[in-house]
Each structure stands twice: as structure tokens, then as C-alpha cells.
Amino acid sequence: MKKRYTPPLAPTLLEAMRAIGYSFETALADIVDNSIAAAATRVDVMFSAASAAYVAISDNGTGMDAEQVFAAMRHGSRNPQQERHSDDLGRFGLGLKTASLSQCRRMTVVSLSQGQITGAAWDLDDCADWMLLELDSQDIDAVPHVVALQKQKSGTLVVWRNLDRALAGESNSENALMGLMDRARDHLALVFHRFLQGTSPALKITINGLPVRALDPFLMNAKGRQTLPPEMLQVEHDAVRVEAHILPHVSKLSTQEIALAGGEEGLRRNQGFYVYRNRRLITWGTWFRLAKQEEMTKLARVMVDIPNSLDHLWSLDVKKSAAHPPEKVRQGLSRIVERIADRSRRVYTFRGNRGWDTDLVPAWKRLELRDRNVRYEVNRQHDLFGALRKEVPEHAAPLLERFVQMIEESFPFDSVYADMASDRRTAPLDKADEVEDRLLEIAGHLLAVLASSPEARNAMLERLHLLEPFNKHPEMTTKIKEKLR
Numbered sequence: 134m135k136k137r138y139t140p141p142l143a144p145t146l147l148e149a150m151r152a153i154g155y156s157f158e159t160a161l162a163d164i165v166d167n168s169i170a171a172a173a174t175r176v177d178v179m180f181s182a183a184s185a186a187y188v189a190i191s192d193n194g195t196g197m198d199a200e201q202v203f204a205a206m207r208h209g210s211r212n213p214q215q216e217r218h219s220d221d222l223g224r225f226g227l228g229l230k231t232a233s234l235s236q237c238r239r240m241t242v243v244s245l246s247q248g249q250i251t252g253a254a255w256d257l258d259d260c261a262d263w264m265l266l267e268l269d270s271q272d273i274d275a276v277p278h279v280v281a282l283q284k285q286k287s288g289t290l291v292v293w294r295n296l297d298r299a300l301a302g303e304s305n306s307e308n309a310l311m312g313l314m315d316r317a318r319d320h321l322a323l324v325f326h327r328f329l330q331g332t333s334p335a336l337k338i339t340i341n342g343l344p345v346r347a348l349d350p351f352l353m354n355a356k357g358r359q360t361l362p363p364e365m366l367q368v369e370h371d372a373v374r375v376e377a378h379i380l381p382h383v384s385k386l387s388t389q390e391i392a393l394a395g396g397e398e399g400l401r402r403n404q405g406f407y408v409y410r411n412r413r414l415i416t417w418g419t420w421f422r423l424a425k426q427e428e429m430t431k432l433a434r435v436m437v438d439i440p441n442s443l444d445h446l447w448s449l450d451v452k453k454s455a456a457h458p459p460e461k462v463r464q465g466l467s468r469i470v471e472r473i474a475d476r477s478r479r480v481y482t483f484r485g486n487r488g489w490d491t492d493l494v495p496a497w498k499r500l501e502l503r504d505r506n507v508r509y510e511v512n513r514q515h516d517l518f519g520a521l522r523k524e525v526p527e528h529a530a531p532l533l534e535r536f537v538q539m540i541e542e543s544f545p546f547d548s549v550y551a552d553m554a555s556d557r558r559t560a561p562l563d564k565a566d567e568v569e570d571r572l573l574e575i576a577g578h579l580l581a582v583l584a585s586s587p588e589a590r591n592a593m594l595e596r597l598h599l600l601e602p603f604n605k606h607p608e609m610t611t612k613i614k615e616k617l618r
Contacts, residue, residue, distance in 0.1 A: 196246035357381035
């Protein structure tokens, strides 16, 4: 048996690799990954749609010397099986080249390190026998934005020119490139939101000088957002961290918060797991077939943090835009996914309430039956119901019970589900002053029943904020407590 050396034809393979599946925004994000791996705190994306259109990505990272530049420009420069630094965002040693050449025919890298500047380029029209173009000083001086790079202590500049695939089929390159950048801005804002919101130090990304604002899918600053305690899933010798968040109902969100969550349509589409690899978002808006996407679970978001040491188990693709959990992780996720989904449903069932607050006295009770169906009953342990029952003559008690049963059996579930799923806001029954008067009247009735026991009356006042409907109006309830003490 003989061995035959059969290297791939450079022009053919490079053209084929352009069809690996990068979109403009995922390609741009791949370049930003390299900047983050180089400890950059600032990444500037610049573009021009003039006759010689280009896209340039510049950072203030550690930069590369000549040897490192040429190694970085080699296809498959790193073995994905090799152990890497825990903060490394790379994997296959292909991202810089495949991402860039998926959008353009000529990609240039210029890097500054320890006062030395090095440049190299891949040109698909001049790449026979894998010949990399090494730039001389005159070539480097002609690269867009290189002057700004030279004024830094260190950093790297990547330039895409001859944007044949990025602008394919477009008659107006300026409008087309503007549209691509608009989508890229949203993509970068989401994928790197934890870096943009960070403090050690925070990453800053700009596009033609305008900052990219973090797009936080968990609405960390929104009032009424609920967070479950994090769980750790052991896989081999590492751990996967899982933390579930339940967004407030859309009726509780401001217009700005709804926009941050991706709009009302985005609320439906973006429920599910958000998988991060070293804080970089990889994939989102999926339950990995562990649950169905439902209207009533669309407020559930689950943050899953995986270390790069488990890449081989997550089927991570070259574009770092898709990942599938291994069986051991799926088993762990499936144990908590139903509980997470149930919390999301409760936000609709009890708007504004913490569905797992054991101290709350709700007006309705949710019962899970043996056949896995559910039933809602009026809470007969509610203090207001108890006060009413004491006022009703004994002979009329059965009639009161029949009336309550009628309410339970005729509850319009279908209509309520349709209204909640469509995000319609509940119209207030009364104006604010009328609501306060009504609550004051209800509180008066509750305390009147306990008039003979000062201790019981004071205890009722102390826990008034835990009763529905008082819990939905905390400020009014505080005022009512002061009036009735």
C-alpha cells in the first residue's frame, strides 16, 4: 500500500468554504470574538459604500507579531481537540478566514504589537497553491483606517474588500450595506450583551462611531422579573450553570422594555434556552424539544452557561451560531423545564404575583388533578370569604356555596387564554381614587369581623398586603393600614 499526497486545490476549496453558511451578522460577530479573545475593550466597526466599498473592524487588543499574524491567517490554525484557555472564544482555527471570505473576496489583517506592525491578506483571485500575501509598508499604508491603528499601543485591524457575497444581487450597494449593518447592530447587541453590560471592564462596540447598546433578553432591570435559584449540572469534570428567569407580563413592561425584549412578537419567538459559551451567546429561542413553544410560556428565558472545555459534547458548529446539548445535560434540563414553564404560565394566571410566594393569599387556587389536568377554585381560605361566610345566615350558607361553584364552573377559560396570549392589557375597573375607596371598604369589613379581638385585628392589618386584591396595590395598602391603625 502506498500513500499519495493530495493537497486540496486552494481556489476550489476556498470558494467552497465560502458557502459554509455565514450570514453577514454572524461573520461580523466571529471577528469580534477574536477581538475579545485578544483582551480588547473597544471594537470599532467602520464601513463605506463608495465605489470601493469595504468593512473594517478595528480593536485595541494585544495585537499580534509577525509570526502570530501568519499563523492566524493559516486555515485550520488550531486543533479543536486541544485544551484552550478558559476565556478563549475560538475552536477550529477557521473563524477569521471563513467568516471574512464568506462576505468578500479579499480580506486583510494588519496588527500592531510592541511597536511592530505586520500585514497579510487572502485574495481569492490570487491564491494559487495557498499563497498568502505578505504586505510591505506601502501596502499597509494603503489599508483603510490603518493610521488610527498606528496611533494605538497595540491592536488589530481586519478589512473586507470586494464584498461580492455580502452585496450579491443588490443594485444599490449603499442601501444594501446600510441594511446589513442595521441587522448586524441588533445581532451584536444581543450576542455580546453580557460583555457590553460587564464591568471588568465593559466592552464597547461602535458602528461608524455610534455605540452598540446591549440588548438584554432577560430584562435584568425590569420590575417584577423573577429569577429562580441557579442550578449546576455536572458533565465530565466540568459544570454547566443553569439559571431561569421569568419576564413580567407585557402589561407590566414599558415601551422601551418591550423593545429590548424584541417587541411583542419577539416575546413569543424568543422563549426558551439561551446558551452562552464564555458569556458569548451561541444559540437562543429554543427548548431543544424538551418543551413546546406556547403562548403561555413565552415569558420563560433560561440562561445556560457552558465552558469551552465541553465544546466536543455540544456539537458546536464553525460559525458558533448553533449548539445542541449532550444527553446528560438534556436530562438535567428536562427535570427543570416543566417547573420553569409552569412559573411562566402563572404570570398570566396571577398577573404581577410571584406564583411561588407561599405567604400570598390568592383569590383563586390552582389544583393539579391526578389525570394531569388542572382546576381553578375560589380560595375559600381567603380572609374576605371567611368574613362573608360569618355574615351570611346559616340557612343561606348552601346558597352561597352554590353561587361560588357556579362562578368556578362557568369561568371563561377560553376567552381569558385568548386575551392573555394576545397580550391585551387588563382595563382598570375604577379610577385610582375609586380603587383606594373600594380597598378601604373591604379592609373595614375584614376588621369589623375581628372587632372583638384586638390581637387578631392587628394581625390582620399586618398581613393585609399579602391578600388579594391588596397585594396588587402596595402603596394604597400602606396608606390604608395607617388610616385603620
